[in-house]
Amino acid sequence: MHPYLITAKPGRIRRTAVWVRVCVLRILALTVMTVLGAVVLTVRCARPVINYLATRAAWLELWASQxxxxxxxxxxxxxxxxxxxxxxxxxxRRTATAGSPR
Structure with a gap:
């Protein structure tokens, strides 16, 4: 075995390609997390409005049925x-037993 095979560094192009790949993956992960966070925040903020509208719709339906x-x-x-x-x-949740291995 030759020592230069063990200690040889990858070339400049390969190191640059690896660096670009790592940066792109980090940016992609950050983008996905940001989008999912925005969706969750929007749904959580809209929940009281949706509950209010559902209550009003049920009340209107009962009024109309009367x-x-x-x-x-x-x-x-x-x-x-x-x-x-x-x-x-x-x-x-209903069928789980205490001490279940799952």
């Missing part, structure tokens, strides 16, 4: 969707 005599279909559909959400996404 005046027209038709049942409130949106409430039935909404409660069904809520039940399905609970069944699908919280199944593990």
């Amino acid at each position: 005046h027209t005599g038709l049942p409130p279909f949106g409430a039935a559909v909404g409660s069904g969707l809520t039940d399905e959400f609970v069944n699908e996404f919280h199944r593990n």
Whole structure:
């Protein structure tokens, strides 16, 4: 084995390419994190407005059902969707046992 094979440095072009790749990946990661943070912040800030609008829409539907005599279909559909959400996404929480290895 020749000593220059062990101690040889990569060439200037290769080192520059590695540096550019590392910088591009860091910038890309920072961009992705910034975009995701902006989306999460927007959703969290909009949540009270969405809750208010949903409450007003439910109230308007109940008011309209009282005046027209038709049942409130949106409430039935909404409660069904809520039940399905609970069944699908919280199944593990309900069926988990104490001391489970998972």
